[in-house]
Amino acid sequence: MExxxxxxxxxxxxxxxxxxxxxxxxxxxxPVPEHIAFIMDGNRRYAKKQNERTIAGHxxxxxxxxxxxxxxxxxxxxxxxxxxFSIDNFKRSPEEVECLMDLMLEKMKxxxxxxxxxxxxxxxxxxxGNLKLLNEPVRVAAEKVMKATAKNNKANLLxxxxxxxxxxxxxxxxxxxxxxIYDIQTRNGSSDKKMNGFVVHGGLEEHEDKxxxxxxxxxxxxxxxxxxxxxxxxxxxxxxxxIEKHMYMAVAPDPDxxxxxxxxxxxxxxxxxxxxNCPLYSPTALWPExxxxxxxxAVLNFQRSYQYLEKNKKKI
Numbered sequence: 171m172e173x174x175x176x177x178x179x180x181x182x183x184x185x186x187x188x189x190x191x192x193x194x195x196x197x198x199x200x201p202v203p204e205h206i207a208f209i210m211d212g213n214r215r216y217a218k219k220q221n222e223r224t225i226a227g228h229x230x231x232x233x234x235x236x237x238x239x240x241x242x243x244x245x246x247x248x249x250x251x252x253x254x255f256s257i258d259n260f261k262r263s264p265e266e267v268e269c270l271m272d273l274m275l276e277k278m279k280x281x282x283x284x285x286x287x288x289x290x291x292x293x294x295x296x297x298x299g300n301l302k303l304l305n306e307p308v309r310v311a312a313e314k315v316m317k318a319t320a321k322n323n324k325a326n327l328l329x330x331x332x333x334x335x336x337x338x339x340x341x342x343x344x345x346x347x348x349x350x351i352y353d354i355q356t357r358n359g360s361s362d363k364k365m366n367g368f369v370v371h372g373g374l375e376e377h378e379d380k381x382x383x384x385x386x387x388x389x390x391x392x393x394x395x396x397x398x399x400x401x402x403x404x405x406x407x408x409x410x411x412x413i414e415k416h417m418y419m420a421v422a423p424d425p426d427x428x429x430x431x432x433x434x435x436x437x438x439x440x441x442x443x444x445x446x447n448c449p450l451y452s453p454t455a456l457w458p459e460x461x462x463x464x465x466x467x468a469v470l471n472f473q474r475s476y477q478y479l480e481k482n483k484k485k486i
Contacts, residue, residue, distance in 0.1 A: 173194075176201070177419045183368065187218060189240070190244065190462065191244070193466065194244055194245045194246075196303065197199065197245065197437050197466065197469060197473075198245065198246055199471070200472055200476070201245065201471040201472075201476045202245060202246045202469070203247055203425075203426035203427050203469060203472055204248050204423055204426055205245065205247070205248065205249035205250075205251065205423050205424065205425045205426050205427075206242055206247050206249070206250055206251075206425065206426065206427045206428075206429065207250075207251040207252070207253070207425040207427070207428045207429070207440070207441055207445075208235075208238065208250070208251070208252045208253065208428075208429050208430075208431075209253045209428065209429070209430035209431070209437070209438060209449075210231055210234075210235065210253060210254065210431065211430055211431045211434055211436075211438075211456070211457055211485065212226045212231075212432035212455075212456030212457045212458070212459075213227035213230065213231040213433050213456070213457055213458060214227050214228075215227070215432065215456055215461065216228070216230060216231070216456040216457070216458045219402065219423070219456070224266055224269070225266075225269045225270075225273065226459065228270060228273055229273065229312070229459045230458035231458050232273070232277055233253060233458070234457055234458045234459075234460055234461075236244050236287055237362055237461070237462075238250075238460065239287055239293075239327065240287065240291075240293075241462055241465050242465070243291045243293070243324075243325050244469060245469070247325075248295075248325055248326060248376070249325075249326045249328065249422045249423065249425075250325075250326070250327050250328070251327075251329075251330065251353055251419075251422065251425065251441070252326040252327070252328070252329055253330045253333070253438075253440045254273070254274070254329050254330055254331050254332040255270065255330070255332060255333070256332065256333060256334055256438065256439065257299075257300065257303065257332055257334045257337055258439070258441075260303070260332075271304070271305055271307075271308050271455075274308055274331070275308050275311050277309055278311040278312060278315050279311060281295060281315050281318075281319070282314070282315060282318055288319060288322070288327075291324060292322045292323065292324030292325060293319060293322055293325045293326065293327050294320065294321075294323065294325070294326050295315050295316060295317045295319045295322075295326075295327045295329065295330045296316060296327070296329070296421055297312040297313075297315070297316060297329050297331055297423075298328050298329065298330045298331070298333055298366055298419060298421075299330050299331050299332040299333030299337070299338075299418060300332045300333065300337055300341070301313075301331070301332060302332075302415075303332040304331065304332055308331075309340040310377070312331070315449075321392075326330045326421075326422060328419070328421070328422055330440070332417070332438075333336055334439040335437075335439045335440060335442035336439055336442075338417055338418045338419065338443065339413075339417075339442075339443055341416070341418065342414070342416040342417045342418075343413060343416075344411040344474045345416035346413050346416050347408065349412065349416070350408060350412070350457040353406050354406065357385075374444075381412075399440060414443075415446075418439065418441065419443075419444055422438075424444040424445070424447075424448065425441060425444060425445060425448050426448065426451070426470050426472060426479075427448065427449055427451060427457040427468055428440075428441070428445055428450045428451070428471070429450075429451045429453075429460075429465075429468050430446055430450065430451075431453060431455055431456055431457040431459075431460050431466070432452075432454065432455070432456050432457065433452055433454040434452060435450060435452050437450070447479060447482050447483050449471065449472060449475060449479065451467070451468040451471060453467075453468075
């Protein structure tokens with residue numbers, strides 16, 4: 171009896187895969203999104219709905235993630251980003267945070283196994299966020315996974331952990347400013363050098379003869395010292411491209427679709443910089459309940475709006 175049930179299960183599984191491949195072949199006639207981002211919302215509500223412990227909901231959510239990754243990569247999506255753990259999630263109970271870290275550590279180790287989805291699809295894994303906030307075992311495991319998958323080039327998985335968009339933007343601005351200061355110091359030959367009557371301290375200019383009550387003069391919206399203007403000083407300026415290249419998400423193109431489960435339409439501090447021209451699809455299903463047809467519907471909506479979205483991108 172068990173043998174018959176097993177054969178029926180295999181037959182059903184094979185038929186499902188065949189139907190899925192046929193479906194994806196039809197969909198791929200139209201434009202396929204290069205990058206899909208997921209806000210995995212509803213694990214705790216799912217656990218409550220099933221009268222299970224919270225951690226059971228997170229485990230069910232991981233199973234749903236693996237299935238969704240398979241669908242995306244079979245469809246031809248090159249980049250998948252998932253919002254796994256926000257910096258704000260550290261405010262949850264210590265017990266839940268510890269369970270989540272343990273689960274994350276377990277799944278990171280699973281990525282390195284030969285039969286994992288990472289090896290199956292040749293996925294390069296990135297862990298995106300302020301990784302210094304993670305405990306040491308999880309941080310070390312994340313670094314190990316990134317190093318082990320660095321040569322994979324068929325698909326990409328970006329896992330946002332200890333992440334918020336605000337933190338990413340602040341980080342990018344800080345790194346950009348540090349880079350500009352370094353450029354000034356390198357150009358001047360040291361971090362403390364006289365230049366045209368100015369003393370440069372870590373990239374900041376101060377005139378030696380400037381009186382205490384000296385008033386700065388505005389020039390083109392900038393404040394400049396004495397009669398020396400920025401053009402004469404030839405100081406580098408901070409540009410949009412400088413900030414963008416220091417973003418955590420600089421390793422991937424901007425998302426084409428954001429999918430948030432559980433019917434919520436908030437981005438919850440996720441990819442705020444990168445989603446200015448990105449449609450949001452928010453099915454009412456909780457994350458562990460999200461399936462193939464939700465993805466198909468999101469992609470079909472994307473294809474229907476593709477010309478409009480591309481037109482808007484050109485205006486930016």
